[in-house]
Amino acid sequence: MARQLASRMSRLGTETAFEVLARAKQLEARGRSVIHLEIGEPDFDTPGNIVDAGVNALRGGATHYGPSSGLPEARARFADAFGSARGLKIAPEQVVITPGAKPILYYTIVALAEAGDEVIYPNPGFPIYESVINFTGAKAVALPLREENDFSFDPDELRALANDRTKLIILNTPQNPTGGVLTRKDLEVVAEVAQKHDCWVLSDEIYSRILYESQHCSMLAIDGMSDRTVVLDGHSKTYAMTGWRLGFGVMPTSLEPVVSRLQTNIASCTAAFTQLAGIEALHGDQSGAETMVKEFRVRRDMLVDALNEIDGVTCNRPGGAFYVFPNVKALGRNTDELATMLLDEYGLASLSGTAFGKYGDGYLRFSYANSQENLREGVSRLKKCVQDLGSRAS
Numbered sequence: 001m002a003r004q005l006a007s008r009m010s011r012l013g014t015e016t017a018f019e020v021l022a023r024a025k026q027l028e029a030r031g032r033s034v035i036h037l038e039i040g041e042p043d044f045d046t047p048g049n050i051v052d053a054g055v056n057a058l059r060g061g062a063t064h065y066g067p068s069s070g071l072p073e074a075r076a077r078f079a080d081a082f083g084s085a086r087g088l089k090i091a092p093e094q095v096v097i098t099p100g101a102k103p104i105l106y107y108t109i110v111a112l113a114e115a116g117d118e119v120i121y122p123n124p125g126f127p128i129y130e131s132v133i134n135f136t137g138a139k140a141v142a143l144p145l146r147e148e149n150d151f152s153f154d155p156d157e158l159r160a161l162a163n164d165r166t167k168l169i170i171l172n173t174p175q176n177p178t179g180g181v182l183t184r185k186d187l188e189v190v191a192e193v194a195q196k197h198d199c200w201v202l203s204d205e206i207y208s209r210i211l212y213e214s215q216h217c218s219m220l221a222i223d224g225m226s227d228r229t230v231v232l233d234g235h236s237k238t239y240a241m242t243g244w245r246l247g248f249g250v251m252p253t254s255l256e257p258v259v260s261r262l263q264t265n266i267a268s269c270t271a272a273f274t275q276l277a278g279i280e281a282l283h284g285d286q287s288g289a290e291t292m293v294k295e296f297r298v299r300r301d302m303l304v305d306a307l308n309e310i311d312g313v314t315c316n317r318p319g320g321a322f323y324v325f326p327n328v329k330a331l332g333r334n335t336d337e338l339a340t341m342l343l344d345e346y347g348l349a350s351l352s353g354t355a356f357g358k359y360g361d362g363y364l365r366f367s368y369a370n371s372q373e374n375l376r377e378g379v380s381r382l383k384k385c386v387q388d389l390g391s392r393a394s
């Protein structure tokens with residue numbers, strides 16, 4: 001008994017992308033060719049001006065502990081960039097800088113939710129939401145995002161799911177895994193519901209700069225939301241800085257000491273040189289980030305068109321992020337088995353939609369953070385699999 005794990009560990013989920021990546025790497029180590037469309041990571045290197053800023057910071061001695069909430073200079077410059085992108089005035093005291101954006105999810109959910117509370121989260125959605133909600137003992141209430149609504153939610157469904165036990169509503173725009181984008185109208189419905197039930201909102205806006213046809217609308221831009229909203233943002237996706245581990249949250253000043261205390265207990269602080277590189281990312285030359293978005297758009301169009309040519313596969317054209325979420329229900333296969341078969345037999349690494357929650361069943365997620373050549377090869381492997389399934393069936 002003494003050597004058993006704490007029971008809360010059975011409630012902690014995972015992010016399947018990392019498991020599939022590990023499995024795909026094992027296959028490659030055995031000499032198999034694998035096309036990687038599973039992991040949500042830009043295939044570009046961090047732009048040179050940002051790397052230089054990081055190296056200069058290291059050489060300049062930025063190798064020590066810093067304040068838990070972030071270096072004062074970095075908090076101020078992140079607040080400026082975040083605010084001017086959204087037309088808002090943000091104080092440095094509202095910003096907590098973290099090693100990657102993910103800790104903001106953990107800190108916010110753990111700070112706010114506990115047994116007896118309910119937390120509404122998007123489903124399909126980034127799997128860490130559901131995992132951490134369950135970990136706290138709060139009830140995870142899935143808000144379905146359906147293809148027929150362009151992977152947005154139904155306002156009446158949100159209204160019906162919320163009640164006076166609802167402590168927090170989580171939303172994400174642009175969205176992982178579907179690439180869907182919420183409109184100002186959608187956000188106004190979230191605001192109406194949050195105000196009615198006096199609850200918090202956690203708005204995951206990490207893909208806000210990877211948008212193709214529309215302008216980003218932030219939850220913080222909606223009237224009356226600034227004292228109940230935490231916005232998650234970060235450098236990983238926009239600046240191809242996944243491995244640097246740099247993200248931040250913008251929150252009411254009343255919540256900042258609480259989130260900082262969690263950070264003191266868990267990570268102490270974020271590496272100083274990554275924060276200084278992060279200032280250059282936000283305020284320096286933006287051409288690296290802009291080139292990436294242009295290229296992602298070309299890939300999105302190419303991939304969506306190619307997927308729609310495969311019998312039994314349909315794919316909508318997402319407005320943001322770098323994922324597509326094709327519907328494969330017509331293939332008549334269990335989605336998890338299909339994803340496993342694609343990797344093991346055809347060398348195509350993707351994620352089953354169920355890795356993002358039960359409403360992801362019947363879909364696959366492909367990340368198009370990969371070269372056009374690899375995307376073409378990936379589609380042709382999927383096509384071969386679909387043809388083989390058809391001939392096995394007949």
Ligand SMILES: Cc1ncc(COP(=O)(O)O)c(C=O)c1O
Pocket residue numbers: 040099100101102103126172175176204206234235236237242246247
């Ligand atoms: C929706 C969403 N939120 C947060 C994160 C976490 O980002 P980071 O790598 O900066 O921790 C990711 C990464 O995949 C994501 O897709």
